[in-house]
Amino acid sequence: MSxxxxxxxxxxxxxxxxxxxxxxxxxxxxxxxxxxxxxxxGYAGAVRIGTEFLVAVCVGGGVGWALxxxxxxxxxxxxVFFLFGIATGVVNIVRLTTPGGGPKTR
Amino acid sequence: MASPMHxxxxxxxxxxxxxxxxxxxxxxxxxAAMIAASLSITALMILSMSGRAxxxxxxxxxxELSYEFVANMxxxxxxTAGMRFMPFVFSLFxxxxxxxxxxxxxxxxxxxxxxxxxxxxxxxxxLSVLVIGFAxxxxxxxxxxxxxxxPVLLLPAIVVIEIISFLTRPVSLSVRLFANMLAGxxxxxxxxxxxxxxxxxxxxxxxxxxVPLAGTLAITALEFLVAFLQAYIFAILTCIYLNDALHPAx
Numbered sequence: 001m002s003x004x005x006x007x008x009x010x011x012x013x014x015x016x017x018x019x020x021x022x023x024x025x026x027x028x029x030x031x032x033x034x035x036x037x038x039x040x041x042g043y044a045g046a047v048r049i050g051t052e053f054l055v056a057v058c059v060g061g062g063v064g065w066a067l068x069x070x071x072x073x074x075x076x077x078x079x080v081f082f083l084f085g086i087a088t089g090v091v092n093i094v095r096l097t098t099p100g101g102g103p104k105t106r
Numbered sequence: 107m108a109s110p111m112h113x114x115x116x117x118x119x120x121x122x123x124x125x126x127x128x129x130x131x132x133x134x135x136x137x138a139a140m141i142a143a144s145l146s147i148t149a150l151m152i153l154s155m156s157g158r159a160x161x162x163x164x165x166x167x168x169x170e171l172s173y174e175f176v177a178n179m180x181x182x183x184x185x186t187a188g189m190r191f192m193p194f195v196f197s198l199f200x201x202x203x204x205x206x207x208x209x210x211x212x213x214x215x216x217x218x219x220x221x222x223x224x225x226x227x228x229x230x231x232x233l234s235v236l237v238i239g240f241a242x243x244x245x246x247x248x249x250x251x252x253x254x255x256x257p258v259l260l261l262p263a264i265v266v267i268e269i270i271s272f273l274t275r276p277v278s279l280s281v282r283l284f285a286n287m288l289a290g291x292x293x294x295x296x297x298x299x300x301x302x303x304x305x306x307x308x309x310x311x312x313x314x315x316x317v318p319l320a321g322t323l324a325i326t327a328l329e330f331l332v333a334f335l336q337a338y339i340f341a342i343l344t345c346i347y348l349n350d351a352l353h354p355a356x
Contacts, residue, residue, distance in 0.1 A: 044339055051285065055278040060270050081270070084263075088270040 060085015
């Protein structure tokens with residue numbers, strides 16, 4: 001039963017292999033993906049978003065705190081840069097989630 | 107039951123070579139895992155390509171596939187000009203990937219679960235972006251922070267946001283990898299701990315332990331995905347940042 005099934009299927013397999021080779025060949029030219037870091041798969045993008053916002057707020061606050069220490073203006077720069085950090089986080093996420101890398105504001 | 111955080115403790119394997127009051131340099135489990143990763147990558151690449159068969163065997167396929175994978179990733183994100191970074195990105199990708207996978211062995215140490223390791227890697231990436239950017243474009247590299255065609259009134263605010271965004275990169279790059287590995291392995295240990303502590307309670311406990319056992323199995327599979335995915339994300343972001351160094355003005 002299985003032996004007689006195998007014989008006629010062989011050309012199909014070869015054709016399928018040819019198709020796959022062709023697709024692989026096209027992939028090799030490297031024009032498949034958005035060039036600006038648009039998420040390649042949904043999951044990879046989702047994993048990135050999680051940290052992006054939080055880290056931006058923390059870095060903004062950290063920069064403000066460091067400048068406060070240096071210039072002796074506590075706590076004003078911390079407040080200002082904390083808000084800038086939030087803005088940065090939003091910008092990062094908009095860039096990450098917009099296909100094609102988001103508005104070209106960099 | 108041992109603490110779920112016990113697996114991340116750094117323990118010396120050999121006596122310190124150099125020991126002063128403030129400094130101790132010796133072989134730790136973390137360093138040993140890193141050496142094991144580097145050696146296994148080197149061995150994989152050299153041994154698998156020693157045959158140079160036209161039709162690759164299994165090992166040669168692994169080497170060729172990983173090369174092609176990273177090469178395509180660079181071409182897609184940084185163009186053919188980015189191919190000069192191939193050795194750097196390939197080494198980074200393989201080091202993180204093998205480091206994550208070594209951590210999947212029972213009793214093995216996951217060096218990517220320490221933020222000092224991931225931050226050192228991320229800082230290397232960002233510093234090379236800065237060096238390459240300033241070397242290639244001089245002060246023109248600063249255009250990265252000042253987009254063209256913007257109202258003058260908005261420029262100061264945007265420049266501050268762009269600079270903070272740039273400073274975010276090494277932090278998010280390192281925190282993402284470290285947090286994922288730390289959280290994944292802790293979760294794995296907690297679930298596996300439920301199995302042993304529940305099954306100590308007798309028949310009902312053993313039946314109840316089936317659920318966390320299934321969870322442990324599922325998380326193990328997820329961890330293999332995360333191990334690959336985090337190495338991939340780290341490498342592709344490296345490519346994107348290096349592309350910024352080549353073409354600062356967008």
